[in-house]
Amino acid sequence: MELVRGLHNLRPRHRGCAATIGNFDGVHVGHQAILSRLRAHSERLGLPGCVVIFEPQPREFFAPDAAPPRLTRLREKLTLLQQNGVDRVLCLAFNRRLRELSAEQFVQQVLIDGLGVRHLEVGDDFRFGCDRSGDFAFLQQSGRAHGFTVEAANTVAESGERISSSRLRQVLADGDFILASLLLGRPFSITGRVVYGQQLGRTIGAPTANIQLKRVNPPLHGVYRVSVELDGVVRKGVANIGKRPSVSGDGKAHLEVHLFDFSGDLYGRRLTVVFHQKLRDEKRFDSLDALQAAIKADFAAARAQWGL
C-alpha cells in the first residue's frame, strides 16, 4: 500500500483510481463494507483503490480539547486499511486552507486534478467541503459533468443500530468488549511502541511496559484485563490506561501493561494490547503503599479471571 502525504505529493502516475473519502476512525465493520465496495469497483476498472483520509481529523482541528477520543491512531488506521485491500492512501492535513475549500473546489482540486477519480464510493451520510455543503446529490452531479460514477454504500447495522465510530466510543466507555468486537470485526486493541517510564514499576513489584500514545486521547480509562501477543505467544496481563494521578501527572494519558509470568526487556518493541474486561476506574491514592496494594489486588483479580 502506498501512502501519499498531501496533495503536493501527487504525481501524474497517481491519476486514475476508484476512491473513497472519510475519517475511517476504527476501520469498523461499516467502514469495511465501504472498502469492500471500493475494491470491487477498482477491480472492475482495473485501477487502484484509493482512500482519502484527514490527519488531524476535522473535529480535532476545529476543537482540539473537545474532540472525541480516537479509536485508531494514524499508524493503526493505515495498517487496517492495508489489511482491507486498499492500494493507496492520500492523507491530507486538515488545516485552514483545506477547511476553506468549497465543495466545488474540493472536487476539482482533490478528486479531478489530483486523483483523476473514475469512481467514488461514499458513506450514506457523507458531507464535505466548507461548512459541509457538499452532499451525495452534489457529487452525482459533479460525476456526470466530469465522468466519474458515484455510489453510496448502504448503512451497516448491528443489533438493529447503525455501526459508527461514535457508537464504538460509547460501547468501549461502557466496557462492552464483546459488542465492540462485533462492531469492529476484531477485538479492540491499541498498538504502540514501548518507551521508558519512570522506572518505578519494578521497584513496587509491578514492571509495566509503557506504550507511547503520542498525546492522543484514548477511548478507554481505567484498569483492564488484557492480552498481548509476543513472539507468537499470547501473554496474559493487566493494563492501566489513564493519567496516573497518584504519581506523575503530566496531564497526559499513559497506557502501561504488566505481563504475567514474563520477564524480559520490551523497550522499543511494538506491542498490540487487546482489551478483554474492565476491572475498575483509575483512582488517586495518597501514598505509594496504597497504590501498590491496589495494583497487587488488580493483579490477583486479573489472574483469577484468566484462571492463572
Ligand SMILES: Cc1cc2nc3c(=O)[nH]c(=O)nc-3n(C[C@H](O)[C@H](O)[C@H](O)COP(=O)(O)O)c2cc1C
Ligand atoms: C494494574 C495497575 C493499576 C494502576 N492503577 C492506578 C491508579 O488507580 N491510580 C494511579 O494513579 N496509577 C495507577 N497505576 C499506575 C502506576 O502509578 C504506575 O504504574 C507506576 O507509577 C509505575 O510507573 P512507571 O512504569 O512509569 O515506572 C496503575 C498501574 C497498574 C499496572
Ligand SMILES: Nc1ncnc2c1ncn2[C@@H]1O[C@H](COP(=O)(O)OP(=O)(O)O)[C@@H](O)[C@H]1O
Ligand atoms: N512482566 C513484565 N511485564 C511488563 N514489562 C516487563 C515485565 N518484565 C520485565 N519488563 C520490562 O520492564 C519494563 C518496565 O519496568 P518499569 O520499572 O515499570 O520501568 P518503566 O517505568 O521504564 O516502564 C518494561 O518496559 C519491560 O522492558
